[in-house]
Amino acid sequence: MTASFITSSPDVSQCPALTLPEYAFIGRSNVGKSSLINALTHTPKLAKTSQKPGKTLLINLFQIESSTKWTLVDLPGYGFAQTGKEQREKLRHMIEGYCLRREPLVSLFVLVDSRLAPQRIDLEFMQWLGENEIPFAIVFTKSDKLGKGRLSENIDAYKRTLLDTWEELPPIFVTSAETGLGTDELLSYIESLNA
Numbered sequence: 001m002t003a004s005f006i007t008s009s010p011d012v013s014q015c016p017a018l019t020l021p022e023y024a025f026i027g028r029s030n031v032g033k034s035s036l037i038n039a040l041t042h043t044p045k046l047a048k049t050s051q052k053p054g055k056t057l058l059i060n061l062f063q064i065e066s067s068t069k070w071t072l073v074d075l076p077g078y079g080f081a082q083t084g085k086e087q088r089e090k091l092r093h094m095i096e097g098y099c100l101r102r103e104p105l106v107s108l109f110v111l112v113d114s115r116l117a118p119q120r121i122d123l124e125f126m127q128w129l130g131e132n133e134i135p136f137a138i139v140f141t142k143s144d145k146l147g148k149g150r151l152s153e154n155i156d157a158y159k160r161t162l163l164d165t166w167e168e169l170p171p172i173f174v175t176s177a178e179t180g181l182g183t184d185e186l187l188s189y190i191e192s193l194n195a
Contacts, residue, residue, distance in 0.1 A: 001066040003041040008058040012097040015059060021194050022061075022071040022104040025139075026095065027111030028121060029077035032141040035177035036111065037074055040186060047074050057091070059098055066187065068194040071104065079121050099134050106193055107135045109186070114140035114154055114174065118161040127165065137171040139186065144176040 009015045027033050034047035046062060060074040075098060076091045099108065108129065112122055129136050138158075143151055155174065162169055171189065175182030 003043045006061040020071045021106045024073035025109045026075040028079035031111045039177040109139045111139045139173045144178045
């Protein structure tokens with residue numbers, strides 16, 4: 001697999017017109033998005049990782065060549081990044097604009113920290129995606145930080161919470177950027193959609 005940077009854009013209207021299928025990764029600030037993207041592409045510095053939440057402030061596009069060609073999109077995190085109200089509003093506008101108007105978008109991967117109870121901000125974002133008929137999958141991150149029992153308890157709690165309002169669950173993946181768990185399954189899922 002090869003991964004190469006295409007461009008960074010402050011708004012969907014400035015993203016290049018591409019024909020390859022697009023898969024976008026998004027999650028709350030500090031959910032481990034950049035680390036997972038780097039583990040997925042086997043490219044240690046493809047997405048910039050940071051101890052400080054809210055590092056990604058642009059729409060970053062990368063071309064991936066594996067058994068098929070596709071575009072990986074690294075979207076800004078939502079939530080509690082140390083930014084003012086104006087900046088948060090700008091990011092919300094950028095994310096919603098991308099999700100609603102980006103034609104090559106096949107699926108969004110919503111990253112969720114497996115160590116936490118279901119967070120309102122994640123549930124609201126997924127609800128918004130559902131209402132706007134934007135296909136997405138849930139990707140639990142940092143699974144190596146928990147024992148197996150606790151991990152499945154947390155994921156079951158999430159599923160139960162979602163089933164209060166959803167008729168069926170979206171695809172769910174459990175990953176760890178540290179151990180590589182779930183990265184092959186994610187890639188296989190992308191390849192199957194491309195096919």
